[in-house]
Amino acid sequence: MTSAPLRTPSLAHDLVVLSAPTQAWSGQDAQMRAGVHGIMHADVRYVDRLVLTVGGAEPEHLATRRSASHASVTLMARGVDDAGKDPHVIVTRDRAVTAGLVAETIALENASEAQVTTVVRLEVGTELAPLATVRAGAPAGADATAVPTSEGAEVRAGQRMMHLRTAARVETGPDGFAVEWDIDVPPGGAWAGRAEFQFEDAGGILAPAGDAALGEALAVTADAGFRTDLDRWRAAARDDLAALLACGIDLADAPFATAGAPWYLTLFGRDALWTSRLLLPDALELAHGTLGALAAHQATSTDLAAASQPGKILHERRAAPHGIPREGLRFPAVYYGSVDATPLWVVLLNEARVAGLSLEEVRSLREPLHRALAWMRDEADPDGDGFLEYVDTTGSGLANQGWKDSADAVRFADGTEAAGPVALCEVQGYAYQAALAGADLLDALGEDGGLEWREWAERLQRRFREAFWVARDGARFPAMALDRDKRPADALTSNIGHLLGTGLLSAQEEAAVRDALMRPSMRSGWGLRTMASDERAYWPLSYHCGSVWAHDTAIAIDGLLRAGFTTDAAALAQELLDAASALDFRMPELFGGQDRDDDPAPIPHPTACVPQAWSAAAAAAVSRALAV
Numbered sequence: 164m165t166s167a168p169l170r171t172p173s174l175a176h177d178l179v180v181l182s183a184p185t186q187a188w189s190g191q192d193a194q195m196r197a198g199v200h201g202i203m204h205a206d207v208r209y210v211d212r213l214v215l216t217v218g219g220a221e222p223e224h225l226a227t228r229r230s231a232s233h234a235s236v237t238l239m240a241r242g243v244d245d246a247g248k249d250p251h252v253i254v255t256r257d258r259a260v261t262a263g264l265v266a267e268t269i270a271l272e273n274a275s276e277a278q279v280t281t282v283v284r285l286e287v288g289t290e291l292a293p294l295a296t297v298r299a300g301a302p303a304g305a306d307a308t309a310v311p312t313s314e315g316a317e318v319r320a321g322q323r324m325m326h327l328r329t330a331a332r333v334e335t336g337p338d339g340f341a342v343e344w345d346i347d348v349p350p351g352g353a354w355a356g357r358a359e360f361q362f363e364d365a366g367g368i369l370a371p372a373g374d375a376a377l378g379e380a381l382a383v384t385a386d387a388g389f390r391t392d393l394d395r396w397r398a399a400a401r402d403d404l405a406a407l408l409a410c411g412i413d414l415a416d417a418p419f420a421t422a423g424a425p426w427y428l429t430l431f432g433r434d435a436l437w438t439s440r441l442l443l444p445d446a447l448e449l450a451h452g453t454l455g456a457l458a459a460h461q462a463t464s465t466d467l468a469a470a471s472q473p474g475k476i477l478h479e480r481r482a483a484p485h486g487i488p489r490e491g492l493r494f495p496a497v498y499y500g501s502v503d504a505t506p507l508w509v510v511l512l513n514e515a516r517v518a519g520l521s522l523e524e525v526r527s528l529r530e531p532l533h534r535a536l537a538w539m540r541d542e543a544d545p546d547g548d549g550f551l552e553y554v555d556t557t558g559s560g561l562a563n564q565g566w567k568d569s570a571d572a573v574r575f576a577d578g579t580e581a582a583g584p585v586a587l588c589e590v591q592g593y594a595y596q597a598a599l600a601g602a603d604l605l606d607a608l609g610e611d612g613g614l615e616w617r618e619w620a621e622r623l624q625r626r627f628r629e630a631f632w633v634a635r636d637g638a639r640f641p642a643m644a645l646d647r648d649k650r651p652a653d654a655l656t657s658n659i660g661h662l663l664g665t666g667l668l669s670a671q672e673e674a675a676v677r678d679a680l681m682r683p684s685m686r687s688g689w690g691l692r693t694m695a696s697d698e699r700a701y702w703p704l705s706y707h708c709g710s711v712w713a714h715d716t717a718i719a720i721d722g723l724l725r726a727g728f729t730t731d732a733a734a735l736a737q738e739l740l741d742a743a744s745a746l747d748f749r750m751p752e753l754f755g756g757q758d759r760d761d762d763p764a765p766i767p768h769p770t771a772c773v774p775q776a777w778s779a780a781a782a783a784a785v786s787r788a789l790a791v
Contacts, residue, residue: 170300171489172198174425175767179774180260182232183409183421183428184369185362187265189213192224193236193256199297199425201290202265204362205369206429206481208297209318209325211304212288212339215256215269218243218281222254231399231406231774234258240271243281251275262371262409263362270355273348285342285358287327291320295485298426309335315358316340322365329358368482369429372418374405376452380445381782392744393786399748400782403774404438410452417455418448422479423752423775430480432457432504433566434777436511441717441780444518451520454512458531462499470500470560474538476508477501478564486559490570493559500561500568502543502553503590505535506597513600516607526608536601536616539594549626550645551590554583565590566715567658567693567707571700573644574654574708576635578699581646588641589661591627595620596665624667632672640679655679655695657715663722673726680719681731688759689742690716691735696756703756704768710753711765713739717781720788729791736788739781750778 177199179188184205189195195202195213202210215222222238229235235257239250252275257268273279289309292302305320315327316335327333327340334341344356381401383394410418411430421427422434435457439450460480462471470478478501479494486493494500512532516525543551553564562570565587573581598620602613631641633653642651643658659676662668668676679685684695687703690711694701701709716739723732738759743750745764751773755766 171298171770172300173769174199174771174773175769178227178229178234178236179424180229180232180234180258181424181428181774182260182262182371182406184367185260185262185265186424186428187258187260188425191227191236192222192238193227193234193258194221201297202360203294203425203428204263204325205364205367206294206483206485207323207364208290208292208294208302209323209362210287210339210360211290211292211302212286213267214286215254216284216286217252217254217271219284225250231402232260243279245275245277252279265360266357267359268355268357269344270353271346271348272353273350276350278350279346279348281346283344283346283356287339287341289318289325289339291318291323291325293483293485294426295487299488301488308337309340311335315342324363326361326363327358328361329356331356331358364482366482368412368480369409369421370412370415372408372410372452374408376408376418376446376449377401377404377442378446378448380404380442380449381786382445390789393740393782393789396740396743396748396750396782397786400750400779403749403779404442404776407774407776407779408449411456411459414456414459416452417459418452419456420449420453420776420780423772423778426772427479427775430456430477432476432478433501433507436504436507437714437718438776438780440507440511440514441714441721441777441783443514445783447515447518447520450511450515450518451524454508454515454528457504457508458528460497461531461534466495467556468560469495469498470555470564471497472499472538472542474505474534474536474542475499476504476535478504478561491559492561498560500553500555500564502551502564502587503566503593505538505543506551506590506593509535509597509604510593510600513604516604522607525604529608532601532604536597539597540619543594546584548586548649549623550586550630551594552584552586552645554585554647565658569706571705572707573646573652574656574694574698574700575650576653576699581644581652584647585652586645587658588627588631588643589658591623591631592662592665592667595623595627595667598623599666620666627667628672638679638682639675641676654698654700655682655685657685657691657693657712657719660691660715660719660722663719664725665722670726673728677723677726677728677731681734686735686738687711687756688738689745689754689765690739691719692756696758701756704766706753706768709756710768711742711756712753712778713742713750713781714775714777717777717784720784724788724791729788732788733791736785739785740789743782749773750781751775752778
């Protein structure tokens with residue numbers, strides 16, 4: 164018998180409330196049944212089933228209201244109601260998440276003319292499965308049994324423990340426990356019960372950070388002058404970002420934005436850096452914290468399995484090794500498979516300095532700066548052709564190590580995939596910008612080396628102009644990448660938008676990139692497609708070859724602003740704002756790249772994470788463009 168293929172759970176229509184590193188996923192009715200549903204803390208799912216019954220029947224869903232860390236779900240309990248057409252027994256499930264704690268409050272209101280005498284039961288399935296196995300569609304739970312305590316129950320497996328605290332009756336079993344309340348509610352009366360799930364993880368690496376690091380980023384004030392729809396997106400985005408903030412348990416004064424829920428609720432170099440860049444100058448403390456958190460884990464040695472080299476900034480940090488079995492990927496706890504995080508770190512440091520980071524604070528990061536610049540010069544260009552490039556030599560790491568890191572992301576116009584080593588166009592832009600930023604930082608610190616890095620940048624600019632530009636279908640634009648044979652991967656993609664404003668391009672070249680980006684094949688009407696719709700490899704629900712990512716469009720918007728194309732920036736900003744409005748102002752990781760004329764709202768991508776830090780931060784770029 165052939166076993167069913169493993170599939171990543173769909174996330175498109177589920178309810179999530181969170182406060183990093185804790186999250187709770189369910190249906191819109193608050194019931195947890197299958198797929199991604201459950202209560203997670205750090206990289207472990209502790210609860211995989213949470214089902215409420217009243218009088219032996221599940222209440223029926225009426226409405227859901229939510230913020231990032233709280234949800235209130237209204238239901239009707241038909242099984243204990245009278246026979247009238249109006250619902251007279253209303254149940255409310257209130258779910259609040261703070262770091263390390265999920266509190267579930269169940270309330271019942273009786274508007275009928277009879278007393279309601281019944282049993283309210285909450286069935287809890289315990290699992291303790293690594294989140295990586297949940298993502299793979301094959302959760303592998305640890306051997307853990309719920310045992311009763313004086314406060315409720317507890318479940319332990321190794322260093323991890325979940326406590327249930329409740330005043331209700333608790334029945335424990337091998338697969339979890341049940342919480343029961345025997346209630347009597349008179350006509351016109353009400354009742355409420357509460358269950359709290361609290362987590363301990365001795366091996367955890369994250370702690371809560373609070374929202375002070377956001378500063379005034381995306382704040383909505385009476386005199387802000389923004390439109391109502393933009394105000395709503397800004398408020399929702401700030402709420403999501405606050406719920407995503409964390410710090411290392413070993414570095415409490417260095418807050419950063421975790422990447423997104425459910426799979427990426429940890430430190431990701433590229434995501435944290437771009438989130439901070441998009442939120443500057445208003446979130447200077449977040450930028451400083453992000454720089455410090457990443458510098459603390461900067462690579463000091465070469466390790467092929469970890470893709471580390473001295474000076475490199477990490478791709479992701481977790482508490483333990485993990486993998487994606489379906490794709491044959493295995494990663495150590497700290498993995499460095501990112502070609503762009505290191506130059507982006509240097510760029511952010513200089514942008515933070517310009518935004519007000521003190522010279523003393525910059526000086527405290529002097530050594531990581533020198534190591535990052537040395538990595539660009541000495542390690543990132545193994546074949547000596549002058550371009551930053553990557554290749555996975557293990558077969559178990561990321562085949563592509565730019566922001567489009569799926570295995571099929573880098574394409575030629577005929578649809579074929581580029582083989583590594585690969586030199587991405589946008590990474591050369593980041594490197595050019597980082598070289599000049601490094602020069603400015605060295606000058607500010609009173610150190611030598613600025614001239615060397617300005618000359619390095621000039622040589623990179625000249626080589627890029629000679630190697631990357633292609634002409635197709637009446638347009639001229641940079642190729643997405645060079646493959647191992649230095650052939651330009653000439654599919655038209657959104658990568659070129661990241662070059663705008665880096666300084667790598669001349670004014671004439673920036674105009675050519677603007678023209679390519681603003682072609683109808685690149686614009687879905689909800690934002691920029693990752694790949695033009697007339698390319699052979701295009702598919703609107705492809706993760707990186709046709710979908711729309713809000714942060715990707717936001718980067719292009721900021722680039723257009725810096726290049727002076729304010730009208731084009733505003734047009735794309737309006738498209739993203741319209742998408743946010745259609746998505747109830749919570750911007751997911753990505754959505755489909757279908758034409759807006761064909762669909763009244765963006766089509767969800769089934770595995771898109773939400774909330775996602777850099778998607779929320781896109782609201783800042785949109786605000787800048789619409790304020791011009």
